[in-house]
Amino acid sequence: xxxxxxxxxxxxxxxxxxxxxxxxxxxxxxxxxxxxxxxxxxxxxxxxxxxxxxxxxxxxxxxxxxxxxxxxxxxxxxxxxxxxxxxxxxxxxxxxxxxxxxxxxxxxxxxxxxxxxxxxxxxxxxxxxxxxxxxxxxxxxxxxxxxxxxxxxxxxxxxxxxxxxxxxxxxxxxxxxxxxxxxxxxxxxxxxxxxxxxxxxxxxxxxxxxxxxxxxxxxxxxxxxxxxxxxxxxxxxxxxxxxxxxxxxxxxxxxxxxxxxxxxxxxxxxxxxxxxxxxxxxxxxxxxxx
Amino acid sequence: xxxxxxxxxxxxxxxxxxxxxxxxxxxxxxxxxxxxxxxxxxxxxxxxxxxxxxxxxxxxxxxxxxxxxxxxxxxxxxxxxxxxxxxxxxxxxxxxxxxxxxxxxxxxxxxxxxxxxxxxxxxxxxxxxxxxxxxxxxxxxxxxxxxxxxxxxxxxxxxxxxxxxxxxxxxxxxxxxxxxxxxxxxxxxxxxxxxxxxxxxxxxxxxxxxxxxxxxxxxxxxxxxxxxxxxxxxxxxxxxxxxxxxxxxxxxxxxxxxxxxxxxxxxxxxxxxxxxxx
Numbered sequence: 001x002x003x004x005x006x007x008x009x010x011x012x013x014x015x016x017x018x019x020x021x022x023x024x025x026x027x028x029x030x031x032x033x034x035x036x037x038x039x040x041x042x043x044x045x046x047x048x049x050x051x052x053x054x055x056x057x058x059x060x061x062x063x064x065x066x067x068x069x070x071x072x073x074x075x076x077x078x079x080x081x082x083x084x085x086x087x088x089x090x091x092x093x094x095x096x097x098x099x100x101x102x103x104x105x106x107x108x109x110x111x112x113x114x115x116x117x118x119x120x121x122x123x124x125x126x127x128x129x130x131x132x133x134x135x136x137x138x139x140x141x142x143x144x145x146x147x148x149x150x151x152x153x154x155x156x157x158x159x160x161x162x163x164x165x166x167x168x169x170x171x172x173x174x175x176x177x178x179x180x181x182x183x184x185x186x187x188x189x190x191x192x193x194x195x196x197x198x199x200x201x202x203x204x205x206x207x208x209x210x211x212x213x214x215x216x217x218x219x220x221x222x223x224x225x226x227x228x229x230x231x232x233x234x235x236x237x238x239x240x241x242x243x244x245x246x247x248x249x250x251x252x253x254x255x256x257x258x259x260x261x262x263x264x265x266x267x268x269x270x271x272x273x274x275x276x277x278x279x280x281x282x283x284x285x286x287x288x289x290x
Numbered sequence: 291x292x293x294x295x296x297x298x299x300x301x302x303x304x305x306x307x308x309x310x311x312x313x314x315x316x317x318x319x320x321x322x323x324x325x326x327x328x329x330x331x332x333x334x335x336x337x338x339x340x341x342x343x344x345x346x347x348x349x350x351x352x353x354x355x356x357x358x359x360x361x362x363x364x365x366x367x368x369x370x371x372x373x374x375x376x377x378x379x380x381x382x383x384x385x386x387x388x389x390x391x392x393x394x395x396x397x398x399x400x401x402x403x404x405x406x407x408x409x410x411x412x413x414x415x416x417x418x419x420x421x422x423x424x425x426x427x428x429x430x431x432x433x434x435x436x437x438x439x440x441x442x443x444x445x446x447x448x449x450x451x452x453x454x455x456x457x458x459x460x461x462x463x464x465x466x467x468x469x470x471x472x473x474x475x476x477x478x479x480x481x482x483x484x485x486x487x488x489x490x491x492x493x494x495x496x497x498x499x500x501x502x503x504x505x506x507x508x509x510x511x512x513x514x515x516x517x518x519x520x521x522x523x524x525x526x527x528x529x530x531x532x533x534x535x536x537x538x539x540x541x542x543x544x545x546x547x548x549x550x551x552x553x554x555x556x557x558x559x560x561x562x563x564x565x566x567x568x
Contacts, residue, residue: 052460054460121478125482126482129482129483135435135437135485135486136437136467136479136482136486137482138468220467220468221442221469222440222466222467222468222469223469235467245442245471246442246443248348248351248352248355248356249348249349249351249352249355249442249443249444251358251359251375252359254378
């Protein structure tokens with residue numbers, strides 16, 4: 001191979017990395033610069049309950065609350081379901097079927113979110129409406145359940161990989177000691193896979209935070225915190241659904257626009273923190289089997 | 291290698307496409323005006339195949355903002371442009387042209403309509419939107435909680451409706467349960483519920499979404515019929531506007547002239563609205 005080809009390859013790889021890093025930096029700066037006006041003119045009033053551009057009130061509290069609750073519901077449903085499915089595919093299912101079943105489950109990840117939204121609004125919200133006898137099926141819970149289906153493949157795939165990466169000598173030793181299958185899974189495999197599991201959950205968390213279309217269609221889009229606060233069968237609003245609905249209605253450079261961007265910045269920061277935590281937990285697990 | 295080759299081909303196609311840039315009219319805005327424009331655009335292109343027309347929805351607020359930012363040539367607006375919007379774009383001269391007339395009708399789910407609530411006073415509708423009346427039984431209807439459907443703040447239908455009902459086009463409706471966007475979305479929510487009230491353009495009423503008659507202060511009942519819109523009797527009415535920056539020229543002017551011609555006005559009437567000459 002020629003030295004020059006090698007160099008071209010090197011710079012290409014370096015360049016690509018730099019561009020990716022630069023884009024992240026650029027997005028962060030754009031969010032920061034554009035939200036500055038809201039931070040300086042509205043300040044702490046950004047964190048209250050009233051959002052009404054006509055009277056220059058921009059309280060993002062109900063959106064932040066909605067985002068966190070919807071994500072929490074999604075994780076609450078998807079984590080046990082996903083981990084159980086992953087245990088099935090990696091430990092119980094014969095390995096010849098594993099890939100088939102796993103790829104079928106991963107197909108879920110390939111479905112565009114607008115399809116989830118359409119199914120959500122046409123059928124799923126009606127079911128919720130009838131089951132709980134509600135006025136409207138567009139609720140925080142509906143959005144949370146829909147979201148849990150969307151993040152399920154992330155959890156299944158990563159957890160399945162985590163189990164699959166555990167060398168079979170652990171299983172064999174445990175079996176040799178006379179442990180039952182469920183004991184092996186519970187006492188041996190789960191503790192070893194725990195750090196990877198944490199990473200999987202955090203990644204799914206990030207995905208759930210950013211989902212827009214499907215949530216926007218089913219959540220009801222009202223800027224209110226449910227009353228009482230745990231009544232998740234009432235409509236709400238997330239940061240992403242608010243942005244999706246309202247950003248095009250704001251004039252560029254206005255305080256309204258700036259307040260919207262501030263919500264985007266907040267979301268960015270939450271995802272950033274999650275990523276840092278998940279990177280650390282993935283890195284420093286000191287795997288027993290290495 | 292094969293892969294990068296096809297990528298390269300894709301790039302070439304994209305570049306070639308952008309070279310062959312036809313003149314295009316970009317249009318966006320109100321979902322009330324949209325049905326007229328999308329049909330008119332198709333018809334217009336039959337005689338003017340060289341002019342591309344791109345139509346997007348988004349609501350009246352989007353129509354005004356995108357026009358202000360120079361992203362589109364024509365904004366569709368089903369309400370008046372607000373002072374704030376005019377102030378936000380000092381370099382833009384908003385030029386509005388009315389292409390038809392419409393009414394915003396308070397609508398209810400067919401279950402409510404069939405149970406006997408076919409007429410409400412403006413005051414009662416206001417009470418529902420303020421959250422003072424929460425159950426249909428207070429209006430001699432069935433014992434069901436009212437699902438109050440509101441619309442996004444900058445939507446044309448909402449401005450026109452709230453101006454009459456609550457006295458301020460940007461009034462907060464504290465009784466609202468859902469906030470939705472387009473006419474489609476509003477219509478769906480009302481069909482899906484059996485106890486909903488909402489606001490819709492007159493052209494979007496159907497078997498499942500019934501328009502209410504309005505009882506005026508003097509006791510007369512006014513039905514949301516085309517006749518009552520034509521003679522301005524129905525209290526919540528509006529012009530359907532298209533907005534350009536300054537006087538339209540060239541292709542844009544040609545398209546607007548088509549909308550105002552007798553052919554264009556037939557499309558307006560077939561979409562369920564009232565033409566400008568009536």
